[in-house]
Amino acid sequence: MLDYEKYLRYRTFPVPWCPGCGIGTIFKAVVTAFAKLKWNPNDIAVVSGIGCSGRLSTYFNTNTLHTTHGRALTFATGIKLSNPDKHVVVFSGDGDALAIGGNHFIHACRRNLNIKLIVINNNIYGMTGGQVSPTTPTGFVTTTTPYGNTEPHFDTVELAKAAGATYVARETVNRPRQMLKVIEKSFNHAGFSVVEIVSNCHINLGRRNKLKHPLPMLKWIEENTIPLSKAKDMSEEELEYKYVVGEFVHRHRPDYLSLYEDLVVKKAGGDKK
């Protein structure tokens, strides 16, 4: 039996998400990963941005910080730099991480601090009522694309890879076991990790696109999910608008703090702690 209750801040319950929202599944996976790794709650900081995913930090009984839209990674950077031995986990949504926080996202990947980013991609701005996001599929109707979305969408994994993240994975809320596995692996990884979890927003995305209830919305995600092993034999056209899941990057590169310690502090003649 996993000792997971110590990671839950019961005083702040009930949680605010709509019935059937995928965030609950992700919440459970992260708490389970903490318990499996037996991390001390005091050694964890959970930081979040704005939006449905942003509300997550409130419910962890760890050190927690709810920040501004898109900026969670910047606060997390300060926390990690000032406490290199502690665990810093960041929750961000698709709008939070890839639109308003896009600059912080790519530079955090490049900098490679040991921070664990979980991008909850529900393909929509849910909290504000269902406006188009950088990952909304082309053609989908949202409150700000009433005639259908004409923009192409961002691929979180490709962006993270190109920007230099050292652990990159994608899973969906339909695959909780695989999700837990990649979250756990990212937590064990020494370097900046990006785990994208595709989630369902049947309320603010689904209901305008004939996916009104959790089941059809989850079914739609499932139909568009392709395991990485299978995707390798598919063409770019075949993979368009598909969620390829699996582990994409797992590489080692010295992180910012070790380089700062080894190169900068030594050259400056700084005294050791």
Next chain:
Amino acid sequence: MNNVKIRSGNELVVEGAIAAGCNFFAGYPITPSSEIAEGMSRELPKVHGIFIQMEDELASIGAVIGASLGGKKVMTATSGPGFSLKQENLGVALIAEVPVVIVNVMRGGPSTGLPTRGAQGDVMQARWGTHGDHPVIALAPAFPKEVFLTTIDAFNLAEKFMTPVILLLDELVGHSHEPVELPGPNEYEIVNRKYPEKLETLEIYKREMGGPPLRPDFFMGYPIHIESLEHNDYGYPTTNPEIVEVQQRRRLEKIEKHKNEIIRYKTHYMDDAELVIFAFGSMARSALEAIEILRREGGPKIGLFQPITIWPFPEEQLKKEVGDRDVLVVELNWGQLVYEVERVLKTNKIHSLLKMTGMPIRPDEIIEKIKEIKNA
């Protein structure tokens, strides 16, 4: 005079910050403040501090707030356009009550404006730049030694009142190189934030009216929550109007109640002055020069009220020092603090000398204005 050095205002901010115990700096390059980031990148690794150049201004204030919550004494530095970009997260430091020092070396605006030219146009942005009602501490030193000591003061006030403190230099103060005798450690006090001895409850914002939060940093053994939404005593989000009112009032009262402790100002030649100049930063320097020239030449006797604390505005102090004398406000903008002076000194005659051309208001221009007033 064995400790005399040639220093610019920006360099003195760096030395003051290190003396204050600053051990974390995040910044982004911008004229005319970049020398502060450069100095911190050189000095911090020597004292086992952390320097990081972030990807933008929003990121650098985010990083310093995070580091402050993680237990560091933190600073970031910028100028006009960067200060505008920092306003959003400045609000986080205000609502969550996080000590940070934000330096704004003022340049000509609006927008890209006059990057290499001095101005004093950001005093209202310092007061009202982030949205919503909030208390603000802003300090504006003028003289070299004052820059060093006020920087230390900025850290002390931030740590004591658990709030951001804005250090307003103008480009003329930041870039002027002058001889300065640096004060030794026995000439200033260092204040560090207080921690609860033992935390009986996680109600970290449950304080008397006007009391700053007394809370542990992250990783001190208590699962605290820090929130950008309006929050209750636990720091958990709330929209309960009664709780909202208490928290809003407590934060405003935090500065209002302690304003006499926060307000610093200087007076020069006030005893026999028939007219008082109100000026801060580089304009206080110009005014003092004008006053001394006039006194040497047997001209009218003028005094100077030099606020170092701009916000909270030194209302009582100004009233007390000026009495019923006429006032001349000299500021390097088209009129910002003059409205505050008029608000406070309701019955005095208030004159103003305002300019924003990218060039300082020179002592001879001030003398000319004084003669104009006398002859009117």
